[in-house]
Amino acid sequence: MYTVLICDDDKDIVSALDIYLTSEGYRTLKAYDGLECLKLVEEHEVHLILLDVMMPGLDGIRTTAKLREKRNIPIILLTAKSEDSDKVLGLNIGADDYVTKPFNPIEVIARVKSQLRRYTTLGGQQHAGGPAVLTNGGIRLDDAAKAVTVDGEMVSLTPIEYNILLLLMQNPGRVYSTGQIYELVWNDPALGSENTVAVHIRHLREKLEIDPANPRYLKVVWGLGYKMEKL
Amino acid sequence: MKKQLRTHPALKALAVILALVLGAGGFWASLFTLSQWDDIWTGTGYYESSNCYSNLYNRLAQVRELAWLMQNRTWDGSLSYLDQQRLEALQEALSPEQTNFRFRLVDNATGEPVYGNLPGGQTMEGAVYRVLSDSLELQRYNGGHEDDYQTWDQEMDYYQLHIIQSDGSTLLFLPEEESVANQYGWLFNGSSWDYYEELDRRVLSRVLAVEYGVTNPQTVTDEFTEGAQDYLEYAQYLPGVALLSLALDVLTVLLVVFLCLGAGRRRDREGVLLNHFDRIPLDLLIFLEFWALAALLALGDSMAWALNSGALNLETAVGLGVLSLGISGCLLAFLLTLATRIKTRTVFSNTLTWLLCRAIGRLCRALGRSWPLTWRVVVLFLLYLLGSVLTALTVFLIPVYQGLALYFLCRWTIQWRRVREGAARIVGGDPSCKIDTGGKMYPDLREHAEQLNDLGGAIRTAVDRQLKSERFKAELITNVSHDLKTPLTSIINYVDLLKKEEIQNPRAAEYIEVLDRKSQRLKKLTEDLVEASKASTGNLAVNRERLGMVQLVQQAIGEFEEKFAQRGLQLISSFPAEEAYIQADGRHLWRIIDNLLSNCNKYAMEGTRVYLDVMKWDGTVTLSVKNISQQQLNIPAEQLMERFVRGEESRSTEGSGLGLSIARSLTELQGGVFRLDIDGDLFKAALSFPEDCSPSA
Numbered sequence: 001m002y003t004v005l006i007c008d009d010d011k012d013i014v015s016a017l018d019i020y021l022t023s024e025g026y027r028t029l030k031a032y033d034g035l036e037c038l039k040l041v042e043e044h045e046v047h048l049i050l051l052d053v054m055m056p057g058l059d060g061i062r063t064t065a066k067l068r069e070k071r072n073i074p075i076i077l078l079t080a081k082s083e084d085s086d087k088v089l090g091l092n093i094g095a096d097d098y099v100t101k102p103f104n105p106i107e108v109i110a111r112v113k114s115q116l117r118r119y120t121t122l123g124g125q126q127h128a129g130g131p132a133v134l135t136n137g138g139i140r141l142d143d144a145a146k147a148v149t150v151d152g153e154m155v156s157l158t159p160i161e162y163n164i165l166l167l168l169m170q171n172p173g174r175v176y177s178t179g180q181i182y183e184l185v186w187n188d189p190a191l192g193s194e195n196t197v198a199v200h201i202r203h204l205r206e207k208l209e210i211d212p213a214n215p216r217y218l219k220v221v222w223g224l225g226y227k228m229e230k231l
Numbered sequence: 232m233k234k235q236l237r238t239h240p241a242l243k244a245l246a247v248i249l250a251l252v253l254g255a256g257g258f259w260a261s262l263f264t265l266s267q268w269d270d271i272w273t274g275t276g277y278y279e280s281s282n283c284y285s286n287l288y289n290r291l292a293q294v295r296e297l298a299w300l301m302q303n304r305t306w307d308g309s310l311s312y313l314d315q316q317r318l319e320a321l322q323e324a325l326s327p328e329q330t331n332f333r334f335r336l337v338d339n340a341t342g343e344p345v346y347g348n349l350p351g352g353q354t355m356e357g358a359v360y361r362v363l364s365d366s367l368e369l370q371r372y373n374g375g376h377e378d379d380y381q382t383w384d385q386e387m388d389y390y391q392l393h394i395i396q397s398d399g400s401t402l403l404f405l406p407e408e409e410s411v412a413n414q415y416g417w418l419f420n421g422s423s424w425d426y427y428e429e430l431d432r433r434v435l436s437r438v439l440a441v442e443y444g445v446t447n448p449q450t451v452t453d454e455f456t457e458g459a460q461d462y463l464e465y466a467q468y469l470p471g472v473a474l475l476s477l478a479l480d481v482l483t484v485l486l487v488v489f490l491c492l493g494a495g496r497r498r499d500r501e502g503v504l505l506n507h508f509d510r511i512p513l514d515l516l517i518f519l520e521f522w523a524l525a526a527l528l529a530l531g532d533s534m535a536w537a538l539n540s541g542a543l544n545l546e547t548a549v550g551l552g553v554l555s556l557g558i559s560g561c562l563l564a565f566l567l568t569l570a571t572r573i574k575t576r577t578v579f580s581n582t583l584t585w586l587l588c589r590a591i592g593r594l595c596r597a598l599g600r601s602w603p604l605t606w607r608v609v610v611l612f613l614l615y616l617l618g619s620v621l622t623a624l625t626v627f628l629i630p631v632y633q634g635l636a637l638y639f640l641c642r643w644t645i646q647w648r649r650v651r652e653g654a655a656r657i658v659g660g661d662p663s664c665k666i667d668t669g670g671k672m673y674p675d676l677r678e679h680a681e682q683l684n685d686l687g688g689a690i691r692t693a694v695d696r697q698l699k700s701e702r703f704k705a706e707l708i709t710n711v712s713h714d715l716k717t718p719l720t721s722i723i724n725y726v727d728l729l730k731k732e733e734i735q736n737p738r739a740a741e742y743i744e745v746l747d748r749k750s751q752r753l754k755k756l757t758e759d760l761v762e763a764s765k766a767s768t769g770n771l772a773v774n775r776e777r778l779g780m781v782q783l784v785q786q787a788i789g790e791f792e793e794k795f796a797q798r799g800l801q802l803i804s805s806f807p808a809e810e811a812y813i814q815a816d817g818r819h820l821w822r823i824i825d826n827l828l829s830n831c832n833k834y835a836m837e838g839t840r841v842y843l844d845v846m847k848w849d850g851t852v853t854l855s856v857k858n859i860s861q862q863q864l865n866i867p868a869e870q871l872m873e874r875f876v877r878g879e880e881s882r883s884t885e886g887s888g889l890g891l892s893i894a895r896s897l898t899e900l901q902g903g904v905f906r907l908d909i910d911g912d913l914f915k916a917a918l919s920f921p922e923d924c925s926p927s928a
Contacts, residue, residue, distance in 0.1 A: 010717050010718075010720075010721065012721040012724075012725070013717070013720050013721055013724065016721060016724035016725055016728065017724070019728055020724075020728075054713055080712060080713040080716040080717060085772075101716040101717060101719070101720045102716050102719040102720040102722075102723050102754050102757075103720060103723075104723070104727075105723075105724050105727050105728075177779070177782055178782060178785050178786065178789075179782075194785050195785055195788050195789060195792070195804075196789075197785075197789065198785055198786045198787075198788060198789015198790065198792075199789045199792055199793070200789075201786075201789060202789055202790055220786060220821070221817060222778065222783050222786065222817030222818055222820060222821040223778025223779050223780065223782055223783035223786075223815070223817040223820060223821075224778050224779065224782060224817065225782065225786075226786075
């Protein structure tokens with residue numbers, strides 16, 4: 001049984017999240033500002049923290065910075081700001097993920113599960129299972145077994161989706177245009193049939209990502225192509 | 232300390248009195264010294280002094296008169312009674328018993344002695360200190376050739392000469408009688424007569440030589456004795472007087488300098504102050520001073536005459552003293568006021584001439600200002616032409632005048648450039664820039680520059696206000712979005728929780744369903760609202776990079792294909808043969824296309840086709856989205872892009888009504904053009920961006 005610390009200055013949000021997490025079988029701790037959060041982390045064994053950014057007193061960003069001085073606990077930021085700069089700041093300071101308000105409870109649960117799996121089962125470490133195994137963040141691709149897992153969960157892919165993922169995983173960070181992907185995966189010259197690539201990528205994204213509209217791994221570089229974000 | 236001294240009132244008064252007295256004393260001492268200058272420095276004694284020479288000259292005048300009277304007696308045989316008396320008086324005055332003056336008259340032609348006052352047996356050389364000589368020309372006309380006249384003899388073809396004799400009778404001469412006419416000075420030259428004075432026997436003339444001098448030693452008492460006595464007396468004082476005059480002059484100059492430095496300054500006040508005297512126009516003052524000095528000098532003249540004629544008495548001394556004080560007072564007052572004026576720079580500005588010129592200038596300018604600009608230019612040009620014509624008469628003035636004209640033109644040009652540069656800076660985004668209107672700027676230009684400055688100020692105020700309001704808006708958006716999103720989060724979460732509760736009442740379940748739908752809609756609306764506000768106020772970071780429009784549209788199609796298929800919409804796309812590159816922010820551009828395609832998905836009639844075309848034409852890349860609307864589009868395209876405006880019937884469907892507004896704002900933010908066309912039920916949106924023609928990286 002994992003303990004999740006929920007920290008938000010809005011009590012209703014805290015109790016709603018409490019209900020969801022409890023029903024999923026997690027033990028919860030509640031804090032209503034940054035200092036309380038830090039105190040609870042000291043006193044209890046905490047496996048994950050849901051942390052609001054805009055809080056009176058010590059805000060989420062500074063709390064994250066304080067926590068990261070000693071702890072390796074996964075932190076998911078809850079933020080009302082949808083500014084990219086805020087997200088980048090939060091991730092840079094040491095948060096593992098973020099959810100923007102107003103959030104969908106299902107999405108929060110999914111992200112909590114994902115982070116906990118990585119923190120506990122995988123220990124936050126890269127498992128290099130041999131030359132045929134590619135990993136990036138929570139994604140593990142075993143080329144020998146033709147198997148793909150995300151945060152330990154098996155994902156079933158079509159051969160084309162698998163090949164596209166393989167191509168992108170082999171060069172994480174590199175941007176491939178639809179034409180290039182078509183030529184490399186289909187082994188055919190791309191003559192106007194690149195539309196299909198975009199569809200396959202969308203399917204792939206829906207299978208890999210928690211929120212396909214805001215992908216974490218398989219990013220769309222609009223006007224240029226697609227890439228696997230190196231994590 | 233220095234200033235204290237200079238401005239001390241008592242000290243100043245003392246300095247003034249001292250300056251006046253010392254100045255007057257110095258003047259007279261200097262005058263005396265200068266008048267005796269040669270005597271002091273040559274030091275040859277009385278016989279070489281100016282007094283001796285002036286006495287000699289006076290005596291020579293007596294000798295001339297004497298010689299003249301004696302010659303007249305020779306020519307006429309006798310003298311009138313008065314002349315006889317005069318002659319005797321002169322002979323008496325010039326006798327050796329009366330004077331130390333010695334002279335000798337000799338006929339210049341023959342060397343025969345005529346008259347003299349040398350006692351017997353003495354030579355001039357032996358008798359006098361130095362022999363001086365002069366010549367004396369005596370001449371008299373008996374009758375005159377001026378009355379003689381000539382008449383034309385037509386028969387003989389020559390002039391006849393008529394000579395008027397002293398008794399009034401006329402003699403007529405023919406050329407044959409030329410030898411007689413010669414005696415009257417007339418010579419015949421073939422047709423007329425010429426006059427030669429040296430031949431005219433009517434003219435009496437005699438040249439005498441005068442030798443004169445002063446005896447040494449002196450034998451009788453006369454002016455020479457007195458002069459010599461005075462000379463001996465004064466000569467011993469002269470070096471002292473000279474030194475005194477020098478000292479007085481130096482002192483006076485020092486005092487005047489001291490006073491000039493302190494002029495216009497007061498002890499208890501800062502700066503230079505003008506008193507009433509300093510306010511009198513300078514040219515008027517010079518005029519008054521001139522007449523005051525002239526009057527004083529005229530007064531002095533009579534006193535000087537008294538001084539010359541008699542010995543120095545008390546009245547004259549006092550009079551001269553007062554006079555000198557008056558003159559030096561006038562001069563000192565003038566010097567001091569001049570010093571004050573120089574300090575306050577009012578030497579020229581405080582003159583009647585200047586005031587008059589300025590008044591005329593102002594009148595001209597006032598006249599000019601009421602004229603239209605064109606008139607002024609015409610008048611100025613005519614004046615210039617007039618000046619050119621006038622100066623063309625003198626070679627020297629042409630370059631001066633034309634140079635002056637060029638100077639004024641250059642000055643105008645420089646000031647005009649200053650105004651233009653200032654205007655350019657104001658326009659170029661520096662509205663706080665002020666054009667320097669200082670110096671002597673032409674009034675028209677200054678007016679223009681000041682207007683521009685005011686304009687710049689107004690722009691700056693507007694820009695500042697705009698900036699402040701933008702910042703305020705940005706903050707408002709952030710805060711409002713936070714304050715809206717937090718309760719919305721709770722609503723969504725609790726509605727979701729409610730859905731999971733076991734609810735028996737089917738109507739309650741239905742209500743919850745409505746709540747769920749509406750809260751989701753509210754969520755979308757909030758997000759769109761924030762997005763729209765940010766896009767329209769420009770509070771969005773735009774990272775422009777080179778990207779392919781075709782690529783992006785293909786990616787977008789990939790995202791929407793299935794949604795379209797669900798609604799039975801067929802997507803037909805066309806692309807140019809080559810990738811069309813533009814400079815844009817990929818995420819913003821995606822948002823635009825996302826909005827457009829979402830609209831198609833929401834509002835297009837089921838079973839119709841949606842056309843997506845990318846075109847490259849004339850340096851622009853255009854993406855057009857066309858679809859047939861499900862509902863009648865009964866509002867103009869412009870209005871559709873306004874915030875919250877949607878097709879009449881679409882109000883009930885999901886969507887915020889902000890999609891097109893956001894799309895337009897984002898397009899414009901990235902330097903593109905967003906256009907909507909509605910033709911019946913055909914809805915057409917087009918975005919155009921300039922093509923990025925740089926070679927691909």
